[in-house]
Amino acid sequence: MSNNWKFISHPNQIYPKINWLIRKVKELCLDKQSGGLYSLGALEINFDSANDSFTSALQKAAFLVNNSDTFELTGDYLPIIKLTYDGVFYSITFNIKAVGTFGAGGDISLSEDDLFIVSRFINTGNLSNSIKYYNEDLVPETQGGFIQGEPATSLEGLTLQEFGDKLLFPPIEPILDLSISSQPEFNQPVNYDLDINISVEIKSVNAEIDILKLEWKRSGGSYQTLTQDTNLANSSYVHTITSVDNRDIVYRLTVTDDKGGSKTIIKTRTVQNYSAPSGNLSLNPNGNVELGSDIVVNASVSRNRQYAIITNAKLQKRINNGSWETPSIEELSQADLGASFSFNQHTIQNSKTNNKVDFRILVTDNGESTNNVIASKTVNMIMPQWKGQKANGNSFDGATYNQFNSDLNKFISNNDNTSITVTAGNYGFFISINDNATIIEDGTGFAVNPDSYQKNTITAKLVNGEDVELTEYIIPPSGGDFKYNLE
DSSP, X not given: OOTTOEEEOOTTTHHHHHHHHHHHHHIIIIIIOOOSEEEETTEEEEEXXXXXXXXXXXXXXXXXXXXXXXXXXXXXXXXXXXEEETTEEEEEEEEOOOOEEEETTOOOOOOGGGOOBOSSOOBSSOGGGTOEEEOOOBOSSOBXXXXXXXXXXXXXXXXXXXXXXXXHSOOOOOEEEEEEOSOOOTTOOSSEEEEEEEEEEOOSTTOOEEEEEEEXXXXXXXXXXXXXXXXXXXXXEEEEEOSOOOSOEEEEEEEEETTSOEEEEEEEEOOOOOOOOEEEEEEESOEEEETTOOEEEEEEEEOSSTTOOEEEEEEEEEETTOOOOSSOSEEEESSOOOSEEEOOOEEEOOOTTOOEEEEEEEEEESSSOSSEEEEEEEEEEEOEEEEEEESSOOOOTTOOHHHHHHHSEEEEOSOOOEEEEEOTTOEEEEEEXXXXXXXXXXXXXXXXXXXXXXXXXXXXXXXXXXXEEEEEEEEOOOSSOEEEEEO
16 A cells, blocks of 8 residues: 555544443443443443452453462553454453452452553454545546546545445445426426436445435426435435426435435426417418408417417408408407317408408417417409400490300410410400410410401400409401410
8 A cells, every 4th residue: 555545543433432332331331330241322342240249350361461369460451351343353451450369369459440441342244344435536547436636535534345345346326317207388387296216226236225216396496305205226216396396306316325325317208289279261262362352261270289279260361461450350269269260251352452362360369379470371353354266246344244154265374375276257255354465376476456346445344243344355357266365
């Protein structure tokens, strides 16, 4: 060992015990004047003679040394008292200060003052376990349980056995795991239970669990102790949550064995995140819709979190990017609208001025939604146009909606470009939103002379009966089939 290894005489442990021992030995031996086995808590004292008085015990011990009935005391060490303390066997040596003859013919009596302890202790059972050494030098390289950069021992020191155990069988981190029951739901009501399975595998040799501590907190909070029951190793603990809080729940498990092996793990049980209710919005017709058409609206709502209670829902529309109408098409409001519900079916009538109509569903719940838009759809209202051919060249000005659809082909498009094929002897017709279009003869690619066809501003009818102005182009018949493009 290094010269820096120092013997510890246990001043904080041995001396007070020895002083107490001396008082108790004197009390028993000199006051009671009897031998035998005496128990003093953890201490047992056994006189060499079960029947002799203390003086006789000294006489007997001296006789064994001097082999004489009458002998002279010269201060020899007489090991006469045996004791067991804290499971360790000791033999205590007293010094007899009196000098003279003692025994059968002796004239000297011994008193309490003649007795005192000579040695601190002698462990006749296992001396190496009674002496401790300490060394505060920093360990240059990790060896066993002696960690690089740390003092070789604390001031409490190590016995030889503890030294060997630390070198050959150092403390090893236990293997820990926490298994936590299913994820709590968003806005889970109070007094719900989380089952926590605690798995502990001690790896230090011949070690047992000394400390087990399970703590918890909400994310961002401070840890609170749940239990320190070491019997919960490889068992389960039921944690009852008593407050509504949607922050994640964090658990910390710390286990230390009696050899010093220690580890801490942290496991987080996420709380279900908020999810806004789902909305279903159905429009018929949808997309690009003929101007003047009625729109049938069906709408429904269903919540995605059991405890995110919906208290208000609105079905709204707006025209041409204007303000959302107030009041709404329909509004539902009560303490709990249920897990799912539907609005009434609504038919929305449109005017020739309605170029665009937006619809949306808004909800308010006790989660994170306050008039939150959960569904929206848009219809674009498109002016109808017609094209085709017929045997006469009569204008469609003032014709009914049904007459347009009966004699010509309707098309719904924001684009006025289109084409027709006119057979020999028939008139070609374009009813267009473009009042300045050019007609191209497809075969030649040349523009048709405007003087060769009619161009009229006419009044047409929408599906809802409203009048609108469109431009009518009438191409006279020819002797063959021709394709015309309107651009």
